[in-house]
Amino acid sequence: MKPQRCPFCRSSVSLIDSAKVYGCHYGFIYLCDSYPNCDARVGCHPGSIKPLGTLADKQLRKWRSLTHRKFDPLWQLGAFSSRQAAYKWLSKAMRLPLDKTHVAMFDIQQCQKAISLVEGFIRDGQRVKTKASTYC
Ligand SMILES: [Zn+2]
Numbered sequence: 001m002k003p004q005r006c007p008f009c010r011s012s013v014s015l016i017d018s019a020k021v022y023g024c025h026y027g028f029i030y031l032c033d034s035y036p037n038c039d040a041r042v043g044c045h046p047g048s049i050k051p052l053g054t055l056a057d058k059q060l061r062k063w064r065s066l067t068h069r070k071f072d073p074l075w076q077l078g079a080f081s082s083r084q085a086a087y088k089w090l091s092k093a094m095r096l097p098l099d100k101t102h103v104a105m106f107d108i109q110q111c112q113k114a115i116s117l118v119e120g121f122i123r124d125g126q127r128v129k130t131k132a133s134t135y136c
Helices: 058-076 083-094 108-133
Strands: 013-017 028-032 041-043
Touching (some): 058 083, 058 108, 083 108
Antiparallel strands (some): 013 028, 028 041
8 A cells, every 4th residue: 555644744755766865776665745854754665666564754763673673583583483473473462463563564652562572572482491491
């Protein structure tokens, strides 16, 4: 779904070449028309004009990248068998439908919730590991 309005300032949104903002072309982005006063934006899937998620301003981008930093190792390092399995767990834990469980669609509250769920998961995992090791 193409973004129609900026969720932060309600301006219209334009599809532009990323070079306009980043100085180099690596695809298209949706950018708030109030840029540079509002710099909400979202990138597109490679080679398409399909947005990766919803528009994010600077603060939300920071939270989303932090969420990725916490969450991605769960499937990258094998705590879950696959990326899909990790997202299934997150969708259940967050009580969100699976097709809405994407970091690129999260708002700040959802990022914070996901981070605390991941941290809880890691804490519990360590506890299990510690317990098991006493049997060795
Ligand atoms: Zn805006």
